[in-house]
Amino acid sequence: MRVVGTFAGARSLRAGITGLVPTMGYLHEGHLSLVGIARERSDTVMASLFVNPLQFDDPSDLDRYPRDFDRDAALLELAGCDVLFAPPAAEVYPAPPLARVVVSGLTDTMEGPRRPGHFDGVVTVVAKLLGGLQPDLAVFGRKDAQQLVVVARLAADLSMPVEVIGGPTIREADGLALSSRNVFLSGEERRAALGISRGLMAAADAAEAGERSGAALEGLVIEEMSRQALDIEYAELADAADTARLLVLDRPAFLAVAAGSGRTRLIDNVWLKPDGTADRGARLGRPSVLYGGGD
Numbered sequence: 001m002r003v004v005g006t007f008a009g010a011r012s013l014r015a016g017i018t019g020l021v022p023t024m025g026y027l028h029e030g031h032l033s034l035v036g037i038a039r040e041r042s043d044t045v046m047a048s049l050f051v052n053p054l055q056f057d058d059p060s061d062l063d064r065y066p067r068d069f070d071r072d073a074a075l076l077e078l079a080g081c082d083v084l085f086a087p088p089a090a091e092v093y094p095a096p097p098l099a100r101v102v103v104s105g106l107t108d109t110m111e112g113p114r115r116p117g118h119f120d121g122v123v124t125v126v127a128k129l130l131g132g133l134q135p136d137l138a139v140f141g142r143k144d145a146q147q148l149v150v151v152a153r154l155a156a157d158l159s160m161p162v163e164v165i166g167g168p169t170i171r172e173a174d175g176l177a178l179s180s181r182n183v184f185l186s187g188e189e190r191r192a193a194l195g196i197s198r199g200l201m202a203a204a205d206a207a208e209a210g211e212r213s214g215a216a217l218e219g220l221v222i223e224e225m226s227r228q229a230l231d232i233e234y235a236e237l238a239d240a241a242d243t244a245r246l247l248v249l250d251r252p253a254f255l256a257v258a259a260g261s262g263r264t265r266l267i268d269n270v271w272l273k274p275d276g277t278a279d280r281g282a283r284l285g286r287p288s289v290l291y292g293g294g295d
């Protein structure tokens with residue numbers, strides 16, 4: 001695997017179909033499965049590792065964001081990545097950007113109003129990565145459901161010659177969705193956080209059993225989360241095309257949740273089809289490499 005710090009250097013290493021997996025590092029099996037998806041579909045697999053200051057609405061969250069470059073590089077190489085683009089901030093933002101990208105509408109719900117400026121920062125850096133690296137396809141996690149919908153719309157609306165692909169949420173054996181932020185959870189906070197995935201699984205069971213009411217599906221998640229010491233922000237059934245709240249599950253959708261456990265803010269979701277079929281993600285059979293056990 002080659003490690004490069006400039007857009008031009010990374011671009012020059014593309015050969016054949018190039019697949020990109022954008023990341024902010026502190027990798028886990030969720031990221032590695034995205035690399036696997038890119039590997040199956042590309043001749044050159046590129047990952048980017050850049051903790052993008054523009055998308056952090058809270059500066060203390062940026063300072064606190066976990067980082068471990070050597071571990072990330074080793075995991076990417078094992079996963080079959082060919083090129084790691086790990087730029088210094090000055091390569092991505094040589095000057096404060098005057099040109100920024102905004103995706104309106106889709107960012108007015110859920111994460112958008114709760115994290116002012118977050119999506120503008122995400123979309124701006126993704127536009128720079130797609131423009132600067134010029135991949136043929138880019139793989140993003142379905143765990144960040146709203147981000148995936150927003151990024152797909154960015155690429156479509158700006159006629160970017162890239163295919164945006166969503167990869168499944170990877171969960172620990174007990175259901176907790178993998179997130180780089182999970183390392184901050186104490187034992188007690190982690191136990192409480194399980195209420196999130198339990199609630200989503202209960203809602204997915206109900207959808208599969210025929211429940212179509214948005215309020216009923218959201219209520220099942222809230223009910224399960226309320227049993228735990230969680231700071232519940234939202235549980236929303238959202239239209240997968242435009243992220244608007246859905247009263248009835250009558251089109252492709254995702255049921256998304258945000259809640260705090262201790263000081264750690266977590267998001268999770270299940271994707272639902274109008275026939276009630278649920279994409280709950282995939283579960284690991286052993287503890288995640290996040291906790292130091294990478295092989």
Ligand code: PAF
Pocket residue numbers: 022023024050052055122125126144147
């Ligand atoms: O999902 C993430 O890790 C980030 O939002 C992304 C897409 C790498 C942009 O910084």
